[in-house]
Amino acid sequence: MKAICFYFQIHQPFRLKRYRFFDIGNDHYYYDDFANDDIVTRIAQRSYIPAAESLLRMIEQSGGKFRCAISVTGTALEQFEQYVPEFIDLLKKLADTGCVEFLAETYAHSLSSLIDPEEFAGQVKVHDEKIHDLFGVKPKVLRNTELIYCDELAPQILAMGYKGVLTEGAKHILGWKSPNYVYSAATAPKLKLLLKNDKLSDDISFRFSNPQWDAYPLTADKYIDWIAETPMEEQIVNLFMNLETFGELQPRESGIFQFLEALPRFAAEKGIEFWTPSTAISKLKPVAELSVLHPISWADEARDTSAWLGNKLQNEAFNKLYSVSERVRLCDDRRLKQDWYYLQASDHFFYMSTKHMADGAVHSHFSPYETPFQAFTNYMNVLSDFIVRVEEQYPLSIENEELNALLTTIRNQAREIETLNKEAESMRKNIEHFNEEHLLRDKIAADGKPDEEKPAAKAPAKKKRAACKSKKKPAENEDKA
Numbered sequence: 517m518k519a520i521c522f523y524f525q526i527h528q529p530f531r532l533k534r535y536r537f538f539d540i541g542n543d544h545y546y547y548d549d550f551a552n553d554d555i556v557t558r559i560a561q562r563s564y565i566p567a568a569e570s571l572l573r574m575i576e577q578s579g580g581k582f583r584c585a586i587s588v589t590g591t592a593l594e595q596f597e598q599y600v601p602e603f604i605d606l607l608k609k610l611a612d613t614g615c616v617e618f619l620a621e622t623y624a625h626s627l628s629s630l631i632d633p634e635e636f637a638g639q640v641k642v643h644d645e646k647i648h649d650l651f652g653v654k655p656k657v658l659r660n661t662e663l664i665y666c667d668e669l670a671p672q673i674l675a676m677g678y679k680g681v682l683t684e685g686a687k688h689i690l691g692w693k694s695p696n697y698v699y700s701a702a703t704a705p706k707l708k709l710l711l712k713n714d715k716l717s718d719d720i721s722f723r724f725s726n727p728q729w730d731a732y733p734l735t736a737d738k739y740i741d742w743i744a745e746t747p748m749e750e751q752i753v754n755l756f757m758n759l760e761t762f763g764e765l766q767p768r769e770s771g772i773f774q775f776l777e778a779l780p781r782f783a784a785e786k787g788i789e790f791w792t793p794s795t796a797i798s799k800l801k802p803v804a805e806l807s808v809l810h811p812i813s814w815a816d817e818a819r820d821t822s823a824w825l826g827n828k829l830q831n832e833a834f835n836k837l838y839s840v841s842e843r844v845r846l847c848d849d850r851r852l853k854q855d856w857y858y859l860q861a862s863d864h865f866f867y868m869s870t871k872h873m874a875d876g877a878v879h880s881h882f883s884p885y886e887t888p889f890q891a892f893t894n895y896m897n898v899l900s901d902f903i904v905r906v907e908e909q910y911p912l913s914i915e916n917e918e919l920n921a922l923l924t925t926i927r928n929q930a931r932e933i934e935t936l937n938k939e940a941e942s943m944r945k946n947i948e949h950f951n952e953e954h955l956l957r958d959k960i961a962a963d964g965k966p967d968e969e970k971p972a973a974k975a976p977a978k979k980k981r982a983a984c985k986s987k988k989k990p991a992e993n994e995d996k997a
Contacts, residue, residue, distance in 0.1 A: 519752050519791040520743065520783065521710060522584035523659070523682060524759040526564065527625050528556050528592040529861035531884055535894055540901045546855065551884065553599050556592075560600040563763035568606040570762070570777050575615045578780040583615045583790045586759070587659045590623035590643050591861060593650065604650065611651035617792035618647050620655035620678060626860035627824055629660055629669055630811060631838050634845070637676060639857070657682065657793040661862055663712065663756065663814040664821065667807055670701035678707070680797040682756065685711035686812045686819040693804070696750035700802035708797045709806055712756040712814060716742065721757045725770035733771075736778035744786040752796050756814065816871065824865040829892040833899065834865060840903055843910040852909075855902055867891035 533548040574582040588607070596603050610616040622628060623643040628635040640658065648654055658678040660669070665683035673681055685695030695711035719739070723729045731738075743753050758765070766772040780790065791799070815823040825831055837859060844856045867883040868891045885891040903912070 517751065517787070517789065518743070518746070518748075519789040519796065520779075521752055521754045521791050521793060521796050523619070523754070523756045523793065524567075524584065524586050525659070525757070526586065526588040526592050526759050528552075528559070528589075528595050529625065529863040530591055530595070530858040531555070532864070532894060532898055535897045535901075537897055540897060541904055544901060544905065546898045546901075547858070548884075552595060556595045556599050559760055559764055560596070560603050562768070563760040564603050565600075565606060566768070566773060567759050567762040567776075568603065568610060570773050571610060571616070572606070572613070574777055574780050575610075575613050577777075578784070578790075580613070580615050581784070581790065582780045583617075583792050583795070585617040585619055585657075585793050586610070587619040587621050588647075589621060589625040590646050591625060591858065593646060608651060611653055615792075617657070617794055618651055618653050618655055619657050619659040619682070619793065620644055620647075621659045622661050624857040624860045625661050625862055626857075627661060627664070627821075627834065627862050627865065628838075628860060629664060630821065630825075631834070632841050633672055635838075635841055637672065638845075639860075640676065656680075657710075657797065662823075664811055665709075665808060666811040667701070667703040667809060670704040670707050674701070674704040674707040680708040680710060680793060682710050682754070682793060683712070683808075684812050684814040684819050685714055685754070688819070689806070689808055689812060693806075694747075694750055696746060696753050697803045698752060698796060698800040699804055699806040702805045702807035705802075705805060708802055710752070710754050710793055710796060711806075712754050714814070714819075716753060717755045717757050720755070720772075720775075721761045721765060724766045724772060724775070734775065736775050737782045739775075740779065740782040740786055740788065743783075743788060751800060752791070823869055823871070824862050827868070827870050827888075829870070829888065830865045830868045833868065833892060833895055836896070836899060836903075840906045840912075843906050847906070847909045849905075849909065852902075852905055859899065859902060864891070864895050868895070 531548045531551050532546050533551075535543070535546060571582075571584065586607070593604070611618065620640055621643060622636065622639040623646065624639060626635075626639060628639060644655055656678065657680045658673055658676075659682040660673075663682060663684045665681060670681075681701075690711070695713045697711075699709040699711065701707040701709060716739075719731070719734060723731070724734050726732060746753065762772050762776060783790065811821050812819050813821055813823070815821075825834055844853060847853070863882070867885055868888045870888050883891060885894065906912075
């Protein structure tokens with residue numbers, strides 16, 4: 517049996533307005549509300565809403581046999597709630613079918629997993645809570661930002677309670693191996709890996725409407741034939757892509773929606789099923805362990821993290837942002853923490869990329885800035901004002917060592933309180949036991965003897981019978997007389 521695992525990513529960042537050097541310290545609102553409203557509404561109308569309607573029809577027409585997974589970031593959900601609430605309703609309908617699995621990921625679509633494990637775990641937890649609040653489901657499989665994964669992350673992901681993780685089937689990692697299997701993590705064998713089949717995924721995402729492509733035009737029956745022709749032992753084909761592939765990257769006029777909706781019918785003819793990531797993980801055993809020494813992603817030809825951290829500008833902004841992470845977590849300022857999440861979106865660093873050649877067009881397509889240097893300057897101005905606000909609560913004159921010592925003290929105190937609470941509970945139980953013993957002793961003292969010694973109380977009766985016998989003897993002597 518062969519199966520297709522479809523996964524669709526939905527993400528929108530809070531885009532920054534043009535923020536000048538002279539605004540630092542004077543203007544604490546950083547976002548371009550007009551651009552956010554315009555872009556999110558336009559993409560929702562052209563892509564997200566018709567794509568979600570197509571998925572609903574595919575589920576209904578296949579009698580629930582079509583299944584897929586969706587991952588939607590917290591920042592995107594906030595904007596949908598504000599600008600396009602009807603799309604939230606469609607996502608709820610998809611959740612109610614039971615045929616769509618919602619995946620875990622970082623709330624802000626951040627790169628925190630690469631630098632701050634505590635922030636990474638916290639964001640995933642907040643995202644899970646948001647998904648549960650809106651759709652009533654709890655994610656079981658993790659999809660990290662941009663499919664970022666490496667061996668170092670595996671033990672933490674497993675400890676966070678996830679059964680599996682989605683990542684890229686990078687050629688330099690797989691070598692001769694196929695992505696069409698389930699693998700296990702080398703550093704946490706109980707964690708299962710689902711790898712993107714980049715060739716078949718990109719055929720839809722990037723090549724579908726390209727008339728120069730040798731396989732153009734791509735039809736649903738031709739595509740399913742390609743999948744059916746893969747070796748019989750390769751049981752799972754993972755197709756991972758952005759949902760905006762449908763209607764945005766590939767326009768409606770290309771026939772992309774008709775192509776999508778026709779897939780279940782031709783798959784059924786070939787005996788191919790559709791599984792969610794959880795189903796694939798539960799049904800298939802890993803064929804081998806897979807080691808990923810350095811972080812990989814699904815971006816660019818290199819399939820690494822250079823799209824966000826490939827030059828000095830990006831690294832300067834990245835390190836400056838996370839230099840205040842401990843301080844932000846200590847504060848109780850809701851607005852400051854909200855800005856902290858929005859500024860972590862990986863998009864801000866993507867806009868600073870100076871890559872050229874084939875990848876350059878992709879980077880410039882998504883960027884609202886004319887140049888990477890303009891993106892860097894604007895972001896650093898915003899970040900400078902943000903850090904001033906953080907410093908007002910926790911001055912930067914406190915070195916990281918001092919701050920870490922303070923945090924260690926706080927954590928130690930929390931552990932001491934927990935230990936003392938356990939000791940107090942133990943002492944309470946001991947006192948209750950002690951009181952019970954004293955009540956028993958008082959009862960014994962009142963009765964004279966304990967209950968278990970009651971049979972011995974018959975002894976006085978024997979003495980009484982003996983006394984009766986002694987009284988009869990004088991009577992017998994009188995008769996003799």
